[in-house]
Amino acid sequence: MTDATQQPDRVRSQWWDIWDQFKTHRGAVIGLGFLIFITLFVLLGPLLWQVDPGKLDIRNKDMRPIYTILWDSEAKVSWAKPLGSDNLGRDILANLMQGGRISMAVGWTAMLLSVILGTLIGVLAGYFKRLDGLLMRFTDLVLALPLLPLLLVMMLLFRDSLRATFGPENGIFILIVVAIGITSWMQTARIVRGDVLALKEREFVLAARSIGTPSRRMITRHILPNVLSPIMVSATLGLATAIITESALSFLGLGFPSDFPTWGKILFDSVDRMTNYPERVIWPGLCISLTVLAVNYIGDGLRDALDPRIRGQ
Amino acid sequence: MLDDTNAKPLVSVRDLKMHFPIHAGLLRRRVGEVKAVDGVSFDVMEGETLGLVGESGCGKSTCGRAVLRLYDITAGEISIDGVEIGQMDQSRLRSKRPTMQMVFQDPQASLNPRMPVRDIIQEPLDEHTNLSLSEKREKVLELMDAVGLNRKFATRFPHAFSGGQRQRIGIARALALNPKFIVCDEPIAALDVSIQAQVVNLLEDLQEKLGLTYLFISHDLSMVRHIATRVAVMYLGRIVELAPREALYAEPLHPYTKALLSAVPEPNPALAQKQRVVLTGDVPSPSNPPKGCNFCTRCPVVQDICRTDDPETREVQPGRFVACHFVTPETTTTADPTAGPRSQELNQQGEET
Numbered sequence: 001m002t003d004a005t006q007q008p009d010r011v012r013s014q015w016w017d018i019w020d021q022f023k024t025h026r027g028a029v030i031g032l033g034f035l036i037f038i039t040l041f042v043l044l045g046p047l048l049w050q051v052d053p054g055k056l057d058i059r060n061k062d063m064r065p066i067y068t069i070l071w072d073s074e075a076k077v078s079w080a081k082p083l084g085s086d087n088l089g090r091d092i093l094a095n096l097m098q099g100g101r102i103s104m105a106v107g108w109t110a111m112l113l114s115v116i117l118g119t120l121i122g123v124l125a126g127y128f129k130r131l132d133g134l135l136m137r138f139t140d141l142v143l144a145l146p147l148l149p150l151l152l153v154m155m156l157l158f159r160d161s162l163r164a165t166f167g168p169e170n171g172i173f174i175l176i177v178v179a180i181g182i183t184s185w186m187q188t189a190r191i192v193r194g195d196v197l198a199l200k201e202r203e204f205v206l207a208a209r210s211i212g213t214p215s216r217r218m219i220t221r222h223i224l225p226n227v228l229s230p231i232m233v234s235a236t237l238g239l240a241t242a243i244i245t246e247s248a249l250s251f252l253g254l255g256f257p258s259d260f261p262t263w264g265k266i267l268f269d270s271v272d273r274m275t276n277y278p279e280r281v282i283w284p285g286l287c288i289s290l291t292v293l294a295v296n297y298i299g300d301g302l303r304d305a306l307d308p309r310i311r312g313q
Numbered sequence: 314m315l316d317d318t319n320a321k322p323l324v325s326v327r328d329l330k331m332h333f334p335i336h337a338g339l340l341r342r343r344v345g346e347v348k349a350v351d352g353v354s355f356d357v358m359e360g361e362t363l364g365l366v367g368e369s370g371c372g373k374s375t376c377g378r379a380v381l382r383l384y385d386i387t388a389g390e391i392s393i394d395g396v397e398i399g400q401m402d403q404s405r406l407r408s409k410r411p412t413m414q415m416v417f418q419d420p421q422a423s424l425n426p427r428m429p430v431r432d433i434i435q436e437p438l439d440e441h442t443n444l445s446l447s448e449k450r451e452k453v454l455e456l457m458d459a460v461g462l463n464r465k466f467a468t469r470f471p472h473a474f475s476g477g478q479r480q481r482i483g484i485a486r487a488l489a490l491n492p493k494f495i496v497c498d499e500p501i502a503a504l505d506v507s508i509q510a511q512v513v514n515l516l517e518d519l520q521e522k523l524g525l526t527y528l529f530i531s532h533d534l535s536m537v538r539h540i541a542t543r544v545a546v547m548y549l550g551r552i553v554e555l556a557p558r559e560a561l562y563a564e565p566l567h568p569y570t571k572a573l574l575s576a577v578p579e580p581n582p583a584l585a586q587k588q589r590v591v592l593t594g595d596v597p598s599p600s601n602p603p604k605g606c607n608f609c610t611r612c613p614v615v616q617d618i619c620r621t622d623d624p625e626t627r628e629v630q631p632g633r634f635v636a637c638h639f640v641t642p643e644t645t646t647t648a649d650p651t652a653g654p655r656s657q658e659l660n661q662q663g664e665e666t
Contacts, residue, residue, distance in 0.1 A: 014429075203423040207486070210381055211437045212410035221436075225427040308470035309426060 021305040028301020031294035038291055042100030053098040054259050057089030065092075065279050084279060086270065096283060099261035103243050104291070106177055106262070110242035113181030115235045118188025123219055123227070125189070126196025136193065143186045148248070154179050155254040172256055176249060180242050188234040195227045229303045236299030240292035247288070263288050322356035323526045324380065324494055329353045329389035329399075331372075331379045335600060347600045349375040351550035353389075354626070357494070362520065362527040364541030364558070366534055366573070370596060372550040373530045374418070377496040380528065381413050382406055393494060411441050411490035418499040420479035424471040430457075430482055431467040437489040456485040460515060477508035484515065488523070496528045501536060509533075513540055534577045538562055543632075546570045549607040550599055552626070556633040566629065566640045568612050606638070614639065 022028055060078065063085040068075040077084070083092040125135035155175065162171035199205060200223070208222055247264020249255035256262055263284040270280035304310050331350040334343050349372045357363045367373050379386050382398055391399040394412055401409070414437075417423035424433055431453050438449045454464050460481040471479055480500060487495055497516065501509040513536060519525060531537050537544055538558060545555040546569065554567040565571045572590040579585040592611045597603050603610050609619040618638050626636040 203417045203419055204425045206378070206383055207415065207417055207423050207483070208425075208436065209383055210410065210413075210415045211486075211490075212407040212440055213436065214404075214407070217440075221428075222425050226425070228427075307427075308429075309472045 017311055018305045021311040022301050025297075025301035025304060027297040031297030031301070034290060034294040035298060038100065038287065038294070039104065042097050042104060045097035046094070046101075049094060049097065051091045051094040053090060053094035053261055055090065057085065057091075059089065060085055061087055061089035062277070063089075064277070068279075083283060084277070086280060087273065092266075092280065092283065095261045095266055096263070096287060099263045099266050099284065100287060102173075102256065102260070103246065103263040103288070106173070106180070106246045107239045107243040107291075109177045110180035110184070110246070111235055111238040113177060114185040114238050114242070115188055115231060117181065118185035118234065119192050119224075119227075119231055121185065122189040122192025123196055123223060126193040127200060127215065127219060127223065132193075135189075139186050139189050142183070145183075147183050148252075150183060151179050151245075151249060152252070152254055155249070168257065169260065172260075176246060176255060179249075180245050184238060184241055184245070188231065188238070191230045191234060192227050195230055196223055199223055199226050228306055232299050232303045232306070236296045239295045243288055243292065321359060323359040323394060324357040324528070325390075325392045326356070326380060327354045327390040329376065329379060329391065330387040331375050331384055332387045345600050347598075348550050348602060349599055350379055351599075351602070353547075353550070353552050355545055355552060355555055357526055357528055358542075359493075359526055360520075360524055361542040362529050362540055364537035364544040365528060365530045365547060366532060366537050366544060367547035368532065368573075368596065370599070371547045372599070373532075373547055374498050376547070377415070377498045377528055377530045381415055381496055383415075411437070412492055413494045413496070414487035414490065414492040415496045415498060416480070416483050416487050416500045419503050420476055420483055421471075421503070423483050424479060426471055429468050429470055430462075430474075433471070433482060434485045434489055437486060441490055452489070453485075456489055459488065459519070460485045475508075476504050477511055480504060480508075480512050481515065484512075484519070488519065491523070492525070494526045494528070496530070498530050499532070500529075501531070501533065509536065516540065534574065546573065549596060549602055551607055551636065552634070553608065553637070554633075554635045555626075556630075556635075560630070560633060566633065566635045567608075567637050568614050569608050572613070606636075 060081065062076070063081045064072075064075040064077050065084045066077050066079060066082045068084075069077050081091050081093070083096070085091055086095075121135050121139065125132045125139075158175055159172065162175050165171060166174060205218065205222055208218055213221070243264065246255060246262060247267060250262055250265035250268060255265065266284040267281055267288070270277065270284075274281050329350055330348070330352055332346040332348050335345045335347060336342065337344045351372075353372075353376055355363065365373050365376065375384070378384055380391055382391070382401070382403070385403075386399060389399055390397060393409070396409060398406060398409060428436075431450070434453045434456055435449050438444060438452060442449070444452065454467065457464055457467065462478060462481050462485065466474070466478075471482065474482065480503075483500075500516070501512055504512060516527065516529075517540060520527060527540075529537065529540055541558050543555065543557050544561045545552045546561075546567065547553070548569050554561065554565070554570045556566075561570065562574065565574050568590075572592050575588075575590045590613060592613070594611050597607070597610055603620070605621050606612070606615075606619040606624050609615050612619060616638070622638070624636045624638045626634050627641065629635050629640055629642050
């Protein structure tokens with residue numbers, strides 16, 4: 001204590017502390033493990049399991065998963081189709097991988113878009129009093145719109161022009177991501193605005209003002225790090241909502257084209273044969289729910305890890 | 314320090330008003346205003362400590378913040394180091410910020426919980442200097458030495474410190490830009506007594522070493538007596554009495570000051586005064602102050618004139634300003650043996666020139 005020449009604690013990146021804290025959250029670690037697994041499954045899976053997910057094979061339609069043989073020796077199974085095939089003979093495992101790619105891509109991009117939009121609007125409304133009324137009434141306006149009809153109208157209006165510009169797959173991807181993104185930022189915006197309003201009156205913001213910190217750096221240095229927790233929570237919830245909204249759109253026939261699998265689409269395609277072939281619902285359903293659950297846990301762990309007050313206790 | 318003729322004012326505040334609007338009703342119409350600070354004038358001489366005391370809610374903190382232009386003031390003039398900043402816009406004011414800094418009341422709330430101490434102290438340097446990162450880091454460590462913080466703690470976060478240490482971090486941040494004037498907004502109110510003494514002694518040492526000027530806001534009269542050169546007493550947004558410390562504590566002139574000082578506990582029972590001036594009633598709302606003298610609703614010696622006329626602040630003795638109808642130069646010259654009529658005349662002349 002008395003030695004004035006002592007240097008600060010060894011310079012260790014803050015990220016290591018965050019990782020140490022993150023590791024103590026068991027759910028988050030399991031969630032992270034599963035997320036890595038499912039990401040590798042959808043990204044690298046198709047390289048190992050080289051079956052075209054769209055290939056029709058009518059002769060081998062309605063195959064049961066290989067494990068059905070354990071209790072039903074009569075079942076129509078084959079090692080060539082480990083998770084069975086659907087009513088058109090398409091391989092379900094290959095479809096799960098291909099569908100996962102789309103679902104995850106849609107989920108992550110739409111979530112990022114909605115979180116960025118929501119944070120931006122929330123921070124601006126909370127920090128700048130002049131913008132508050134305008135931006136929040138706009139938020140109320142979007143919140144009051146019935147979402148699904150709005151999405152349907154957007155699909156009908158823009159689908160063809162976007163398809164023409166970016167190609168059928170990219171066009172519909174952009175359309176779905178943007179549609180989900182701009183219809184789900186409102187909750188984030190409201191939560192963030194509330195937090196910013198409270199933070200703005202804290203003394204450390206006043207202290208920064210007495211130093212002469214301009215608004216831009218005030219927001220990035222003092223406001224944003226302190227609203228990270230609610231943003232993180234709404235981001236994890238947002239990913240779930242995005243995947244589910246995409247499923248709903250596909251179900252209504254306004255999502256991706258029919259030969260373009262996503263988890264939601266596989267699920268909804270199989271709903272009417274659910275009693276005979278429960279595995280066709282269970283597998284994509286499990287993929288969606290476990291991914292969402294994993295991301296929720298990761299968000300939980302990250303929120304704790306990023307808070308220096310919890311960290312190191 | 315009591316001899317004000319040599320010192321020139323570093324900070325001079327004239328008729329400062331800070332009114333906060335009250336909006337109510339469906340249309341959020343402006344229905345009134347809270348007159349938190351309502352016409353305050355004082356000077357702070359270079360190198361002195363002006364204590365600002367008063368009960369809770371009398372506008373002390375608002376006054377301190379308004380002087381630093383953390384608020385856009387309603388009216389009045391503030392000049393710091395010869396520069397008028399009262400109506401200057403915030404972007405131009407930014408270049409003036411290094412001269413004036415603030416130490417906050419709650420050391421817990423005044424430090425960003427997500428920034429390590431090093432970054433907190435470094436923030437003023439980031440904003441106002443062009444030093445390289447290593448120079449800034451070195452300066453931060455020097456500042457931590459200056460306020461008595463271990464250099465090892467530079468990478469820790471505020472929650473890992475005790476109240477007194479946090480207040481030292483706040484002081485280090487205020488010192489980073491070598492300011493001339495520091496507003497200490499109840500810097501010791503949130504600390505326990507043993508730590509209070511440490512922090513006040515630190516503030517005094519720094520004043521001596523760096524030649525700082527303080528506006529020391531507090532409701533702790535004994536602490537103000539210890540640190541202040543002159544003391545201003547505030548009541549309901551006004552300064553009712555402004556006097557050198559010794560004179561004020563020896564012989565308060567304004568009835569409110571008398572009541573306030575009689576409330577200070579005396580540790581020695583033999584010296585404890587028999588009679589206390591006990592005020593009745595509550596402080597009136599600053600949104601609806603009484604007509605006439607602000608203190609007329611609670612004053613023990615109130616007269617009819619107090620309820621109609623607002624007393625002006627007069628210099629009743631050299632260097633002593635009182636806002637009361639019944640405290641005049643005539644009434645005090647007989648009461649106070651130390652201030653003869655001759656010295657008073659001289660000072661009044663001196664003030665006019």
